[in-house]
Amino acid sequence: MSEDYEKQILAWFEDFHLNPEVSWKEFRTTQAIADILDNLGVTYRLFPDVTGLIAEIGEGDDVIAVRAEIDALWQEVDGVWQGNHSCGHDAIISMALGALLYVKDKRLTKKLRFIFQPAEEKGNGSIAMIERGAIDKVSHLFGIHLRPVEELPMGRVSASIHHGAAIFLEGKVHGEDAHGARPHQGKNALDVVVGLHQFIKSIYQSPFEAYSAKLTKVIAGGESLNIIPGSAEFAIDVRAQKNEVLEKLKDRIDHGINSLKDLYGVDIEWKWSDFTPGAEVSTEAEEIAEEAIRNIAGSEALAPPVITSGSDDFHFYTIKNPKLKATMIGVGAELQPGLHHPKMTFNRSALDLGARILAETLLRA
Known part of the structure; x- marks a missing residue:
């Protein structure tokens, strides 16, 4: 049988x-x-x-x-x-x-x-x-x-x-384009994304906890190599073994993005999705x-x-x-x-x- x-x-x-x-x-x-x-x-x-x-x-x-x-x-x-x-x-x-x-x-x-x-x-x-x-x-x-x-x-x-546990963030930077010879006239979205990358790599939780946060998507710029892009799209993958650790990571990233808005003088919109406990x-x-x-x-x-x-x-x-x-x-x-x-x-x-x-x-x- x-x-x-x-x-x-x-x-x-x-x-x-x-x-x-x-x-x-x-x-x-x-x-x-x-x-x-x-x-x-x-x-x-x-x-x-x-x-x-x-x-x-x-x-x-x-x-x-x-x-x-x-x-x-x-x-x-x-x-x-x-x-x-x-x-x-x-x-x-x-x-x-x-x-x-x-x-x-x-x-x-x-x-x-x-x-x-x-x-x-x-x-x-x-x-x-x-x-x-x-x-x-x-x-x-x-x-x-x-x-x-x-x-x-x-x-x-x-x-x-x-x-x-896992959760994902999708966001967009709204700055201003500028000529490559006149960067002071724009607000470079790539500067913001690089700042974001550095920020999420500087988030520390207890070394006894398993967790990670990393950029998984960046889209910026076009065919013209002499234009500094004012807008960029990005995504972040955030994971932790415990639900409460994931929530702390999420709060830190929200706070960091708000700080980057003020630091670079740009608008950043973002949303969290697909939370899995x-x-x-x-x-x-x-x-x-x-x-x-x-x-x-x-x-x-x-x-x-x-x-x-x-x-x-x-x-x-x-x-x-x-x-x-x-x-x-x-x-x-x-x-x-x-x-x-x-x-x-x-x-x-x-x-x-x-x-x-x-x-x-x-x-x-």
Whole structure:
């Protein structure tokens, strides 16, 4: 039976892998999952205004949930811009559906809810699912994700992934153009951007905290090399392992930009977007996952918690409902060169292992 399930999980993966769809446009992916659920006789809810769906099995008032993200990235692969599942969401869908296969004929005393969520890569798909009742009455929430080789080797599984927090800033400097021979007649936007770069590199938090802030985009000037640009666009990527450290960084950057406006006599407009909170891992949920890993793969397979500077909107579920007990399982799968790399590959035999561990976790919860 397990062998048949593994073949099915791999077949599902292959279909999702060959048909990637970017955030909020996962129309075929949503329909493909719905078709699979129809074949399994599982009830689900679709939504008229967003992609994704929520399925449920079992009985009772208590609800245990698992979340699987379904979107792909838009990136350049061999010179062609296209949808690409380089973050492994095709694997996550397949493991979640595989877990459903393993538990659907068990005697369940609680409801098991499967949240197939759109737009994780946009950082706000979880909010859309929360608004549509995804975690109503849910006591425990689990996620699962393949991890790069430098975090977990093949066959090792972690009961928790401690993602960092992230937020992004986009801004524009409004100065005045000037002739290259008469810089005193203008207000050079590049001076402001360089000042901003120096400022964010001089922000210091406790050395015991993990954090970073860096410019990720600068657009200024045109074809005429003798014109000093008065306007420039810029972007900043800000990350921290803890949510409170990220908030301090954000406040310091706001204060610094206001100071640069006065220093250079220019106007600067900016906005923050795509905040993704850091992990709030439940000890109880983590212990449930640990026991599941030991039972399915043996004690030698259990790895320590994964600490990563990457972010995931999974953690909005706990931010919006602090009583929710949640953790995300990390699966070693020989994944390389890394997540979001256009040529990302992994050992597909990890899919069935992940599905069985996730199923055991849900049953133990």
